[in-house]
Amino acid sequence: MIKSSIPHHQVIINNNSFENTAIKLNRQGDPPITIVSAYRSPRKPMTAEDLHQMFRNQGHVLVTGDLNAKHASWSPLTQQNTPGNIIRRFCDNTGYSLIAPSEPTFIRQNYNSTTIDIAICKGMTVTDCSSISELSSDHNPVLFEVSLDNFTSPALNTYSFPNWYKFQDLLTNTLPGNPKISNPSDIENAIKNFNDCYNSALSHSSTFKSISKPLLSIPLFIRDKIKAKNRIRKAWQITKNPLLKTQLNQMQKAIKKDLNNHKNNIWNELLTEASPDDDSLFKLVKTIKKNKTFNVPPIIGPMGLLYSTEDKVDLFADSLESSFQVNPEPSDADFVDHVEEKVCNFLSRNSRRHTAPLTSPQEAAHIQAPLHEFLKNSKRNDKREVEWNAEAINAFNQCKNQLANVTLLAHPSQDADLALMTDASDFGLGASLNEITSHGFKPLGFFSKKLAPAQTKYSAFDQSNQPSVIPKTQKVPATQTTRSGRRVHFPQRYVST
Numbered sequence: 001m002i003k004s005s006i007p008h009h010q011v012i013i014n015n016n017s018f019e020n021t022a023i024k025l026n027r028q029g030d031p032p033i034t035i036v037s038a039y040r041s042p043r044k045p046m047t048a049e050d051l052h053q054m055f056r057n058q059g060h061v062l063v064t065g066d067l068n069a070k071h072a073s074w075s076p077l078t079q080q081n082t083p084g085n086i087i088r089r090f091c092d093n094t095g096y097s098l099i100a101p102s103e104p105t106f107i108r109q110n111y112n113s114t115t116i117d118i119a120i121c122k123g124m125t126v127t128d129c130s131s132i133s134e135l136s137s138d139h140n141p142v143l144f145e146v147s148l149d150n151f152t153s154p155a156l157n158t159y160s161f162p163n164w165y166k167f168q169d170l171l172t173n174t175l176p177g178n179p180k181i182s183n184p185s186d187i188e189n190a191i192k193n194f195n196d197c198y199n200s201a202l203s204h205s206s207t208f209k210s211i212s213k214p215l216l217s218i219p220l221f222i223r224d225k226i227k228a229k230n231r232i233r234k235a236w237q238i239t240k241n242p243l244l245k246t247q248l249n250q251m252q253k254a255i256k257k258d259l260n261n262h263k264n265n266i267w268n269e270l271l272t273e274a275s276p277d278d279d280s281l282f283k284l285v286k287t288i289k290k291n292k293t294f295n296v297p298p299i300i301g302p303m304g305l306l307y308s309t310e311d312k313v314d315l316f317a318d319s320l321e322s323s324f325q326v327n328p329e330p331s332d333a334d335f336v337d338h339v340e341e342k343v344c345n346f347l348s349r350n351s352r353r354h355t356a357p358l359t360s361p362q363e364a365a366h367i368q369a370p371l372h373e374f375l376k377n378s379k380r381n382d383k384r385e386v387e388w389n390a391e392a393i394n395a396f397n398q399c400k401n402q403l404a405n406v407t408l409l410a411h412p413s414q415d416a417d418l419a420l421m422t423d424a425s426d427f428g429l430g431a432s433l434n435e436i437t438s439h440g441f442k443p444l445g446f447f448s449k450k451l452a453p454a455q456t457k458y459s460a461f462d463q464s465n466q467p468s469v470i471p472k473t474q475k476v477p478a479t480q481t482t483r484s485g486r487r488v489h490f491p492q493r494y495v496s497t
Helices: 048-055 082-094 164-174 184-204 220-239 242-273 280-288 309-323 333-348 361-375 390-404
Strands: 008-011 019-027 030-039 060-066 097-099 117-122 125-131 142-147 158-162 206-210 299-301 304-306 417-424 428-437 440-450 468-470 479-481 487-489
Touching: 048 060, 048 082, 060 142, 082 097, 082 117, 097 125, 117 125, 117 142, 125 184, 142 184, 164 184, 184 206, 220 242, 242 280, 299 309, 304 309, 361 390, 361 417, 361 428, 361 440
Parallel strands: 030 060
Antiparallel strands: 008 019, 019 030, 060 117, 097 117, 125 142, 158 206, 299 304, 417 428, 417 468, 428 440, 479 487
């Protein structure tokens, strides 16, 4: 319905998806406004071109009605459908505002209530909308309050963060002083002017952050706690009162607990209402299932390629059944014992019985000394040429031969005693950790280090420690201090008693 005193006329919009009634309001000195009341049947398909048709060649347009479109941005507790995705993409691409009430507009007893009555506006802004539950039918009427100022309106899937100092400045500059009021009409105009200036200042002073997850309908008592928490936080930021900080922490913990309980209650209601009889359980599982079904490619069987799931399952079952059959050939007990003996002997050996002689750390340091000479006074990204003489070639070849013939390290035994052997020369230090077995010493690890020019002048006692046998109840020290106070590092080894 529209007042007869407002100039208007009907507009015919032929659309394949929507049943619509449109009127155009003529304003003196301002562009006209087109209001469209639309309805889309659930069985009718919808395209983005049908939406463009209603907004084309129109400056100020408001389209409202039951569009039977569901999307998580305005109906988070229901499953999305194709029209909802089309409308969401249409508004994101064009920048038109999409508004829906926070309360459901379609009430169902055995299913989740949903919001299917929405508004899309161009060149204007819907400042408020609410679902009014005053009818006995399953559809609630929706009240939309519209502002003709084309300021930026936040989308449904965004949070707004106002800058209150900027808001105060904008409101001071745009809102005049006390208006002159002489009759009831002046009161209505003053209220309308104040609301328009307030909403415009709030929009221009706010920044918006987009969220990808569905909005959660928070109960009123939790929203009141959040408002009280924000007031306490603002007061603490100004005064830095410790009592306010304690109260703020308590409020945050209480709100977090209430939100978790609210989410759990929603899930409990969904699980209680889910039933396999009406496909509600299947739809619930489908919405939360993340892993997509994996399609097994065709499998080659005895008779060729197998495509159906039943044939693939039968092929796997036959293959497993044939793999776990009893061996038809007669068993040879002597051969089985022979194999077991060989396997046990292989696993019980820690290393090769006959190993090459241990390489002396003193000999290794003496051979590597010509190669270490090339590293003297070296710098990062050093581009000096190396004089690769006969002595260096000989040392390099001997190192390669020693690496090729290096002694094989043994697997540690928990019951063997350990021997830590050390030695030193005029060029470097060397040590080896060995375990004592019935076949002699078995090497567990090696350590070597080239002496610096100053270290070559140390006494023989400081350069070398006598070889020692360490009982299995002792711990090899991480460091050992010599008489001169220098610390020599040794590998650590713990042996159980």
